[in-house]
Amino acid sequence: xxxxxxxxxxxxxxxxxxxxxxxxxxxxxxxxxxxxxxxxxxxxxxxxxxxxxxxxxxxxxxxxxxxxxxxxxxxxxxxxxxxxxxxxxxxxxxxxxxxxxxxxxxxxxxxxxxxxxxxxxxxxxxxxxxxxxxxxxxxxxxxxxxxxxxxxxxxxxxxxxxxxxxxxxxxxxxxxxxxxxxxxxxxxxxxxxxxxxxxxxxxxxxxxxxxxxxxxxxxxxxxxxxxxxxxxxxxxxxxxxxxxxxxxxxxxxxxxxxxxxxxxxxxxxxxxxxxxxxxxxxxxxxxxxxxxxxxxxxxxxxxxxxxxxxxxxxxxxxxxxxxxxxxxxxxxxxxxxxxxxxxxxxxxxxxxxxxxxxxxxxxxxxxxxxxxxxxxxxxxxxxxxxxxxxxxxxxxxxxxxxxxxxxxxxxxxxxxxxxxxxxxxxxxxxxxxxxxxxxxxxxxxxxxxxxxxxxxxxxxxxxxxxxxxxxxxxxxxxxxxxxxxxxxxxxxxxxxxxxxxxxxxxxxxxxxxxxxxxxxxxxxxxxxxxxxxxxxxxxxxxxxxxxxxxxxxxxxxxxxxxxxxxxxxxxxxxxxxxxxxxxxxxxxxxxxxxxxxxxxxxxxxx
Numbered sequence: 001x002x003x004x005x006x007x008x009x010x011x012x013x014x015x016x017x018x019x020x021x022x023x024x025x026x027x028x029x030x031x032x033x034x035x036x037x038x039x040x041x042x043x044x045x046x047x048x049x050x051x052x053x054x055x056x057x058x059x060x061x062x063x064x065x066x067x068x069x070x071x072x073x074x075x076x077x078x079x080x081x082x083x084x085x086x087x088x089x090x091x092x093x094x095x096x097x098x099x100x101x102x103x104x105x106x107x108x109x110x111x112x113x114x115x116x117x118x119x120x121x122x123x124x125x126x127x128x129x130x131x132x133x134x135x136x137x138x139x140x141x142x143x144x145x146x147x148x149x150x151x152x153x154x155x156x157x158x159x160x161x162x163x164x165x166x167x168x169x170x171x172x173x174x175x176x177x178x179x180x181x182x183x184x185x186x187x188x189x190x191x192x193x194x195x196x197x198x199x200x201x202x203x204x205x206x207x208x209x210x211x212x213x214x215x216x217x218x219x220x221x222x223x224x225x226x227x228x229x230x231x232x233x234x235x236x237x238x239x240x241x242x243x244x245x246x247x248x249x250x251x252x253x254x255x256x257x258x259x260x261x262x263x264x265x266x267x268x269x270x271x272x273x274x275x276x277x278x279x280x281x282x283x284x285x286x287x288x289x290x291x292x293x294x295x296x297x298x299x300x301x302x303x304x305x306x307x308x309x310x311x312x313x314x315x316x317x318x319x320x321x322x323x324x325x326x327x328x329x330x331x332x333x334x335x336x337x338x339x340x341x342x343x344x345x346x347x348x349x350x351x352x353x354x355x356x357x358x359x360x361x362x363x364x365x366x367x368x369x370x371x372x373x374x375x376x377x378x379x380x381x382x383x384x385x386x387x388x389x390x391x392x393x394x395x396x397x398x399x400x401x402x403x404x405x406x407x408x409x410x411x412x413x414x415x416x417x418x419x420x421x422x423x424x425x426x427x428x429x430x431x432x433x434x435x436x437x438x439x440x441x442x443x444x445x446x447x448x449x450x451x452x453x454x455x456x457x458x459x460x461x462x463x464x465x466x467x468x469x470x471x472x473x474x475x476x477x478x479x480x481x482x483x484x485x486x487x488x489x490x491x492x493x494x495x496x497x498x499x500x501x502x503x504x505x506x507x508x509x510x511x512x513x514x515x516x517x518x519x520x521x522x523x524x525x526x527x528x529x530x531x532x533x534x535x536x537x538x539x540x541x542x543x544x545x546x547x548x549x550x551x552x553x554x555x556x557x558x559x560x561x562x563x564x565x566x567x568x569x570x571x572x573x574x575x576x577x578x579x580x581x582x583x584x585x586x587x588x589x590x591x592x593x594x595x596x597x598x599x600x601x602x603x604x605x606x
Contacts, residue, residue, distance in 0.1 A: 010120040010123050011120060014119050017115055017116040018113075018116055020108075021112045021116065021171045024106070024108045028176070030179060031099075032179075032319065033316065109172060113171055128156065128347060131350070135347075135350055136352055136420075139352075146225060146229025146230065148347070151347060154224055154228075154340075155340035155344050158337055158339075159337050159340050159344070162337030162340070163341070166330035173324075177323050180317075180319055181195070184317060187309065187312075187313050188313060191297070191313070194293060216271070220261060220265050223264060224261060227258060230257060231254075234254075290314065295310065356437060357435060360436055361435050363440035363443075365525060366526055367394065368430075369429060370526070370556065373424050374389060375388040375411075375421055376423030377410060383579060385414075386423075388424070388580070390574060390581060392556060392572075394525075395554065395556060396571040397571050398558050398559070398570065399570040399574070400560045400574050401576070401600065402577055402596070406576040408560045408576055409560060412528050412530065414426060415558070416441060417433060444524055444526055445524050446527050447519065448528070449515065449531075450530045452514065452515040454503035454506075454514060456501045459495045459514065462499065463495075463517045463521055464518075465518055466518070467522055475495065475521060479495075479513075482520055484516070487513075499514075524555070525555055526555065526556045526558070527557040529557060529559045563604070570586075570587070573586065573587060583597055
């Protein structure tokens, strides 16, 4: 119930819709009760074999017997003044009118519940996506992307189908049950007490069968997440799948997982579909029990109800079956939906270890120095960085070189706090980055990654990404610096050309140049370049490297490079080996040192 309560907490902004829904559902129940009970007095008069006796109008009081007597007298008058057929038409018109009011109020109840139901789903999606944006990079290294997408799509949809559509039932059916049972108590409280004995028994049977539905539903949603992961990996690595003739292997993997998912879903739907026939059968059993018990009392004269009133009682009780069945169906649906709520809560409850201090300092610019002081970092139990000491003056270009896995990328990721330092400190102008506002910290940095990250949007929007109100002239200027303007104007729509998913319509070199243009447009005081020219051909590399060199003259730049030819002119080159800086110096100094750098240089030259 706590999980449902958390979902229903989203209801607060829509409480006015909820109140209107409840009001109209109450009116629906009241009109429904009267449309049935109005026929009881008519049955008394219409099928009575006794002569109609004219008497004084009875007093109208809040008593079932008095109310029936009063209505009997009114129908009596109609029949005496006109005919029984006239009375039949009068009652029929009255029942039709009440039925119309019942259905129109039911429509208005659903009318006001609709924005509540869909609004809650919208709010859940918004909150989930916002949470996804706030979580650190570390969270996604341990999660499957397909599973996260599955939670964002199919699990939210499952909540909409299983839980939110049951909101209609939760707002309508309990009200119907309360009004109907209240009327049944009013008519014969002793007979109605029997209902309170039988209904919990039937509810217990339904609850026992549906107990495992939540567990089964969770298994199904987890398997669907695995399916989405396989699809995501196949599409992302489609070139590799084709190149290694691995279509059969991927197909076998997908079909196996899909078969397990299908098996779980068949099991779940069979159990879920049992709700309707089971609740209907049990409801019929309750009616039959009432017919035997109540009918015996009426025949023996042990009940205050007449035969016609008892028929009306049974007709009214039969109306309980539908909302009771709906509630049992809602119970099954909610149990399945709870599995999706559990999975979504895994993201909602995930904590972001990278926290900003309450009174974090504002950072508007980089003035003097970026320093690493005895920095160490572990990923789980693996030690990635240890005892890093480095000072980078404003305007310097510092290159990080070394074999793959030496910790270069991890080191630069610590600066914008993509990961948090565990040992030591990183300071900007003497202030720890943990004391600064994260937004301001990242605002003074520009990143160009080894793998260009672009979006399914226009060229203009990809370059202007993260820069508010960038003009076309500014975007064009940035593209020219990145040597991208010429190929852009040759595309069909120029800067408005859509580049496809991840820039699939462009070559690798073109994608990288757009990434560089994006960093150029941001115009940050600190540049972080992770193999920024690796995807370019020889001619483009030369032109872009020249542009980057000009750009870096007035900026502090941290460059990760595998090709040593691209960082020969760097002010400082740091050679990393197994998480440590083992050598520092200029290109010439490191060559003379004849250490790690010299060996790397000789290998590349040869």
